Amino acid sequence: MAHLSLTNVGKTYGGSAQAAVADVNIEIRDGEFIVLVGPSGCGKSTLLRMVAGLETITQGEIRIGERLVNQLDPAERDIAMVFQNYALYPHMSVRDNMAYGLKNRGESKAVIEERVAEAARMLELRPYLNRKPRALSGGQRQRVAMGRAIVRQPSAFLFDEPLSNLDAKLRVSMRMEIRKLQKRLGTTSLYVTHDQLEAMTLADRLVVLNGGRVEQIGAPLEVYRAPASTFVASFIGAPAMSLLDANVENGQVMLDGHALAPVAHEAGPVTLGLRAEDLRITPGGVPMRVDYVEELGAQRIVHGFVGEQALAIIDTSEAPLPETVHLGVAPSRVHLFDARTGRRIETASQPVAVPAE
Amino acid sequence: MTDTPLSLAEADSTLFTRLRRWWSGETANPVKRVQFDRPLTPWMFLLPQLAVVAIFFYWPSVQAVTSSFYLEDPFGFGATFVGLDNYTDALTSRGYMSTAAFTAFFCVVVTALSLGLGLLLAVKADKVIRGAETYKTLLISVYAIAPPVAGLIGMMFFDMHMGPFTQIAAWFGHDLRVGIDYWDTASALIVISVWKQIPYNFIFFLSGLQSVPVSVREAALIDAKSGWRRFCDITLPLLAPTAFFLLVINITYTMFDTFPIIDVIVKDKPANNPMTLVYKVYLDGFKGNDIGGSSAQSVILMVVVALLTVLQFRFLERRVHYG
Numbered sequence: 001m002a003h004l005s006l007t008n009v010g011k012t013y014g015g016s017a018q019a020a021v022a023d024v025n026i027e028i029r030d031g032e033f034i035v036l037v038g039p040s041g042c043g044k045s046t047l048l049r050m051v052a053g054l055e056t057i058t059q060g061e062i063r064i065g066e067r068l069v070n071q072l073d074p075a076e077r078d079i080a081m082v083f084q085n086y087a088l089y090p091h092m093s094v095r096d097n098m099a100y101g102l103k104n105r106g107e108s109k110a111v112i113e114e115r116v117a118e119a120a121r122m123l124e125l126r127p128y129l130n131r132k133p134r135a136l137s138g139g140q141r142q143r144v145a146m147g148r149a150i151v152r153q154p155s156a157f158l159f160d161e162p163l164s165n166l167d168a169k170l171r172v173s174m175r176m177e178i179r180k181l182q183k184r185l186g187t188t189s190l191y192v193t194h195d196q197l198e199a200m201t202l203a204d205r206l207v208v209l210n211g212g213r214v215e216q217i218g219a220p221l222e223v224y225r226a227p228a229s230t231f232v233a234s235f236i237g238a239p240a241m242s243l244l245d246a247n248v249e250n251g252q253v254m255l256d257g258h259a260l261a262p263v264a265h266e267a268g269p270v271t272l273g274l275r276a277e278d279l280r281i282t283p284g285g286v287p288m289r290v291d292y293v294e295e296l297g298a299q300r301i302v303h304g305f306v307g308e309q310a311l312a313i314i315d316t317s318e319a320p321l322p323e324t325v326h327l328g329v330a331p332s333r334v335h336l337f338d339a340r341t342g343r344r345i346e347t348a349s350q351p352v353a354v355p356a357e
Numbered sequence: 358m359t360d361t362p363l364s365l366a367e368a369d370s371t372l373f374t375r376l377r378r379w380w381s382g383e384t385a386n387p388v389k390r391v392q393f394d395r396p397l398t399p400w401m402f403l404l405p406q407l408a409v410v411a412i413f414f415y416w417p418s419v420q421a422v423t424s425s426f427y428l429e430d431p432f433g434f435g436a437t438f439v440g441l442d443n444y445t446d447a448l449t450s451r452g453y454m455s456t457a458a459f460t461a462f463f464c465v466v467v468t469a470l471s472l473g474l475g476l477l478l479a480v481k482a483d484k485v486i487r488g489a490e491t492y493k494t495l496l497i498s499v500y501a502i503a504p505p506v507a508g509l510i511g512m513m514f515f516d517m518h519m520g521p522f523t524q525i526a527a528w529f530g531h532d533l534r535v536g537i538d539y540w541d542t543a544s545a546l547i548v549i550s551v552w553k554q555i556p557y558n559f560i561f562f563l564s565g566l567q568s569v570p571v572s573v574r575e576a577a578l579i580d581a582k583s584g585w586r587r588f589c590d591i592t593l594p595l596l597a598p599t600a601f602f603l604l605v606i607n608i609t610y611t612m613f614d615t616f617p618i619i620d621v622i623v624k625d626k627p628a629n630n631p632m633t634l635v636y637k638v639y640l641d642g643f644k645g646n647d648i649g650g651s652s653a654q655s656v657i658l659m660v661v662v663a664l665l666t667v668l669q670f671r672f673l674e675r676r677v678h679y680g
Binding site for chain 2: 052053054073074075076079080081083084085086087088089090091100101104148
């Protein structure tokens with residue numbers, strides 16, 4: 001167990017001018033669960049593989065504990081990795097798959113036996129120890145891959161989209177298992193996913209990546225409540241935050257010519273961010289033309305247009321909807337972003353989100 | 358099928374109706390089968406292949422087995438039935454047994470070397486990134502050389518007057534006399550046969566290596582520091598199906614397909630040169646005109662190869678893991 005620190009880490013592939021990963025600075029505390037999240041091609045897997053030693057590091061430093069690991073072989077870094085397609089050794093039994101790494105580190109037979117038994121008990125793999133991976137289901141294989149990581153008792157776990165090959169139901173239960181296991185073992189973990197729901201539910205802190213750069217680092221709720229940019233705003237949360245062109249006039253956000261909420265910001269064009277769950281249908285306010293409705297049972301998502309701009313709101317009533325509804329929002333739930341750079345504008349009416357620690 | 362018309366038809370399936378349906382190409386389950394309007398049509402499609410197998414494999418085999426029981430006149434005027442004499446003659450002859458011993462030795466050495474070197478080159482080529490295509494093409498191109506040509510090229514290398522290998526051997530004080538000295542000839546046979554077979558093994562090993570999943574290799578990279586350990590524990594077992602296939606093919610190659618190479622090297626050479634059983638079959642049959650004895654030898658060879666293949670499948674294949 002150890003803390004992990006990434007300082008100005010970057011990666012440029014040979015023959016490419018564009019950096020795949022650039023200027024990443026993350027300090028990970030001992031025992032923390034960090035989720036790297038972003039769309040495909042954002043460099044999250046590359047970053048994880050750089051920590052594992054499967055990709056070379058072209059800039060910056062990665063430290064595991066106090067050790068600088070830039071030049072170390074993957075086997076010397078004291079990490080364990082869980083791969084997306086499990087990467088089990090197909091010719092070895094479940095037991096040998098888990099024991100292989102320990103054997104190579106010269107652990108005694110008794111220690112290996114004990115740790116494999118312990119992992120098998122934790123992961124409920126005992127009946128399958130003598131089976132080959134091909135005789136296991138996807139979820140069981142995933143557990144063997146977890147077991148292989150656990151028995152090594154590494155400084156850090158690295159997860160590379162470990163759940164994306166599982167079906168939706170299994171994914172939810174495995175997600176819970178991973179979280180509980182990590183809490184119990186207290187091992188520092190770095191987890192890569194493109195699924196924002198997985199990221200929200202697992203992470204102590206999220207690292208949102210875009211185009212090889214860190215957009216925002218923070219606790220899930222902090223990122224949700226105060227996204228640092230329009231990119232983060234549209235990526236975290238479902239349904240995605242609606243981003244609209246708006247104007248600030250006389251201390252009011254004006255949307256399509258209607259005043260929505262008071263804000264303390266100078267006049268001018270802004271990008272307005274509204275979460276569907278923050279919007280309410282009110283007797284008066286900004287009119288929205290209803291386009292279509294998604295019924296989810298407990299609630300419904302109403303999609304519509306204000307002027308020409310698309311917007312979604314969550315409505316919990318079951319009353320039939322008129323063609324045009326009027327919207328209201330609490331001033332504290334209005335997000336403003338710079339119309340040009342897309343960065344968040346902190347306004348006085350918004351309480352700065354409290355870090356969930 | 359519980360369709361009424363068919364089950365009704367089946368109910369009164371007398372011999373005649375069944376014949377009629379066979380002739381008109383009806384089957385019980387029309388979905389599962391390709392339909393031909395006449396039952397003979399599929400046989401027509403099969404005919405060329407069956408003819409090839411019958412004419413070039415079964416017929417000569419039967420001929421070989423029958424003539425192995427006869428003592429034939431060298432000029433083809435008559436044959437006398439001699440029972441198993443041809444077999445006992447062959448198996449008790451010192452010349453035959455020494456050829457058999459050399460064949461076994463040749464088989465083991467050539468198979469081991471060509472498999473080993475093919476694997477070594479494949480492992481190295483797999484790691485090459487820059488110029489990988491050129492490298493592979495150069496290695497594979499040898500495979501396109503016909504065996505007799507390979508034999509000729511080899512002979513040039515081992516030529517007693519101008520061959521570079523002869524000169525290299527001379528530097529070490531050895532007078533290399535291929536075609537005259539038994540073991541010098543044997544070495545030349547082995548070198549040329551191995552050289553000819555390496556590309557074949559290389560292609561298969563390389564594709565085998567490339568089918569090992571990248572993530573499995575990466576997992577091994579995290580689990581084991583030593584490259585040699587990773588190779589022995591992970592890569593090699595995953596290559597086992599390829600290696601097993603190549604083992605069977607290579608043994609067959611050394612037993613049979615080295616014929617042209619041996620022919621080029623030992624033909625018209627004066628002394629007691631090494632040769633394999635197949636070459637001896639040819640020599641005794643066509644040069645010595647002993648058709649019966651040569652047939653007996655070829656039957657023995659057939660049995661030995663069949664046994665060998667069965668043994669390989671019985672005892673080796675069990676240890677092979679197919680992905």
